[in-house]
Amino acid sequence: MSNLQKALESGKFAITAEMAPPKGVDFSHQIAVVEQLRGKVDACNVTDYQSSSLKASSIGLCIKLIQLGIEPVLQMTGRDRSRMAIQGDFMAAAAFGIENILALTGDHPTVGDCPESKPVYDLDSVGILRAAVQLTTGFDCGGNKLDGAAPYYYLGACTTPVYDPVELQLMKMKKKIDAGAKFFQTQGVYEAEPMKPFMEMAEKYGVYLMAGIIPCKTAAMAKYMSNNVPGIRVPEYQIERLKAAAAKVPADDPNVKKLKAAVQEAEGITMSAEFLAELKEKGLCHGAHIMAIGAEENVPKILAEAGF
Amino acid sequence: MIITKAKPTQDVLDMLGNVKKVLLTGCGECSTTCRTGGVEELDAMEKFLTENGYEVVGKCVPQLSCNKNLMKRELKAFKDSGYEAVVVMSCGDGTQTVAGLVDSPVYPANDTMFLGEIERLTLFSEACRMCGDCVLGKTGGVCPITKCAKSLVNGPCGGAKNGKCETNPDVECGWILIYDKLKKLGQLDKLYVANDDKGYKKNLYPMTINLKEDAANE
Numbered sequence: 279m280s281n282l283q284k285a286l287e288s289g290k291f292a293i294t295a296e297m298a299p300p301k302g303v304d305f306s307h308q309i310a311v312v313e314q315l316r317g318k319v320d321a322c323n324v325t326d327y328q329s330s331s332l333k334a335s336s337i338g339l340c341i342k343l344i345q346l347g348i349e350p351v352l353q354m355t356g357r358d359r360s361r362m363a364i365q366g367d368f369m370a371a372a373a374f375g376i377e378n379i380l381a382l383t384g385d386h387p388t389v390g391d392c393p394e395s396k397p398v399y400d401l402d403s404v405g406i407l408r409a410a411v412q413l414t415t416g417f418d419c420g421g422n423k424l425d426g427a428a429p430y431y432y433l434g435a436c437t438t439p440v441y442d443p444v445e446l447q448l449m450k451m452k453k454k455i456d457a458g459a460k461f462f463q464t465q466g467v468y469e470a471e472p473m474k475p476f477m478e479m480a481e482k483y484g485v486y487l488m489a490g491i492i493p494c495k496t497a498a499m500a501k502y503m504s505n506n507v508p509g510i511r512v513p514e515y516q517i518e519r520l521k522a523a524a525a526k527v528p529a530d531d532p533n534v535k536k537l538k539a540a541v542q543e544a545e546g547i548t549m550s551a552e553f554l555a556e557l558k559e560k561g562l563c564h565g566a567h568i569m570a571i572g573a574e575e576n577v578p579k580i581l582a583e584a585g586f
Numbered sequence: 587m588i589i590t591k592a593k594p595t596q597d598v599l600d601m602l603g604n605v606k607k608v609l610l611t612g613c614g615e616c617s618t619t620c621r622t623g624g625v626e627e628l629d630a631m632e633k634f635l636t637e638n639g640y641e642v643v644g645k646c647v648p649q650l651s652c653n654k655n656l657m658k659r660e661l662k663a664f665k666d667s668g669y670e671a672v673v674v675m676s677c678g679d680g681t682q683t684v685a686g687l688v689d690s691p692v693y694p695a696n697d698t699m700f701l702g703e704i705e706r707l708t709l710f711s712e713a714c715r716m717c718g719d720c721v722l723g724k725t726g727g728v729c730p731i732t733k734c735a736k737s738l739v740n741g742p743c744g745g746a747k748n749g750k751c752e753t754n755p756d757v758e759c760g761w762i763l764i765y766d767k768l769k770k771l772g773q774l775d776k777l778y779v780a781n782d783d784k785g786y787k788k789n790l791y792p793m794t795i796n797l798k799e800d801a802a803n804e
């Protein structure tokens with residue numbers, strides 16, 4: 279049984295972080311991030327060509343994490359692989375001791391840096407979950423028997439609480455639960471209220487909900503995400519709070535640009551920590567998934583400030 | 587209807603190369619509506635080819651370019667016209683029908699884009715990707731295979747922003763369209779029925795359908 283499953287099932291407030299493989303073959307940055315996260319998180323997601331940006335594969339970095347002794351969550355999208363390739367990767371994953379899987383649809387290739395790539399989507403996220411469950415019964419998608427023991431997976435999926443109409447996301451969450459998802463990580467959220475119906479759904483069906491936390495580095499980033507990233511809404515008062523932090527830096531300071539960035543980043547960390555504590559206090563999630571987007575060194579800071 | 591778009595005219599010249607005598611054919615149905623292969627477009631192509639040193643020895647716009655027997659009859663009239671190549675201004679299907687009937691090289695003047703509906707005289711939109719296993723009955727008559735950029739069958743991804751698809755801010759998210767329609771119909775319960783993924787066995791190509799054989803097998 280994976281650490282993540284143990285943590286969630288034991289009622290502990292579980293924490294996952296996230297990292298992306300490199301664009302290239304040098305994993306040294308990722309190896310450094312592992313040291314920053316070691317002992318602080320229950321598991322770490324490895325993204326699968328996130329935002330359709332071509333990188334080293336998720337499974338490759340997941341194997342590296344296993345070798346380094348930190349538990350991975352293999353993200354698997356349907357964008358680039360047929361059902362055969364997905365199940366093949368799942369089998370290889372199990373052979374390396376990877377149990378946690380997060381099934382995702384995957385961003386469309388046209389939004390990424392390899393837009394000529396063929397969108398596959400042979401299976402959607404529901405189909406990917408089913409394909410994994412199928413393997414755990416000892417058979418593949420063609421009904422053919424696997425040689426040897428059947429693999430074991432701890433299956434998860436994502437959901438987007440800030441969505442209009444929200445019923446569509448809840449409906450899909452229910453289908454993912456029916457297909458075998460045991461834990462959910464949400465898109466980045468900034469307000470407690472939208473979490474409520476998702477937590478109700480999770481409690482009703484005995485699955486676990488992890489709130490997605492994306493710390494804002496600057497007011498500009500917060501605003502950009504809010505306006506452009508699907509599923510993300512940063513309330514105006516939070517953007518104002520980041521601006522106010524920046525405004526405290528004296529304009530005549532020779533390092534004004536750097537300082538403004540630094541104080542906003544620190545404020546963003548504090549805001550994430552406060553929000554995390556609020557969610558936990560209100561019982562609106564069973565854990566948190568912190569997506570620091572390249573600033574993974576901030577993950578332990580957020581956890582410390584939140585008092586975890 | 588099959589929606590076509592005219593290729594850049596330079597492409598037609600490149601394909602023709604150094605032949606002299608050219609036959610032009612169009613199509614009275616789809617390509618006429620799309621303004622890529624009706625009488626006017628053939629006239630314009632004749633003018634363009636003539637200006638570029640070719641001789642157009644014949645033109646025809648049959649009722650349908652994709653009907654083999656009909657096309658065969660139409661082409662008879664040009665048997666002795668001496669054409670060395672045919673430029674077909676129809677869809678890819680009509681082009682291949684002609685190619686199967688003549689011994690000279692056949693070149694497409696159009697790109698075949700999609701199966702779509704005529705929203706108004708100059709606006710066509712894609713509505714069916716011919717998946718071979720129609721699910722419209724479950725989705726309020728809005729096609730998830732076509733109107734969702736990822737052809738998702740079990741509901742939306744998380745990519746919509748302000749109701750628009752992540753692939754194009756001008757295009758509505760197909761699943762939000764489906765939701766709105768099912769809500770109107772009082773059929774939201776249909777959303778909760780997990781669709782078995784359809785697989786691709788019913789969509790293997792090239793396909794043929796033989797009505798006589800099908801009837802005999804029934």
Ligand code: SF4
Nearest residue numbers: 714715717720721729
């Ligand atoms: S589901 Fe869509 S693509 Fe398939 S046959 Fe029906 S309308 Fe066409």
Ligand code: SF4
Nearest residue numbers: 734742743751759760
């Ligand atoms: S945003 Fe909507 S239409 Fe676009 S891929 Fe996602 S579900 Fe499909």
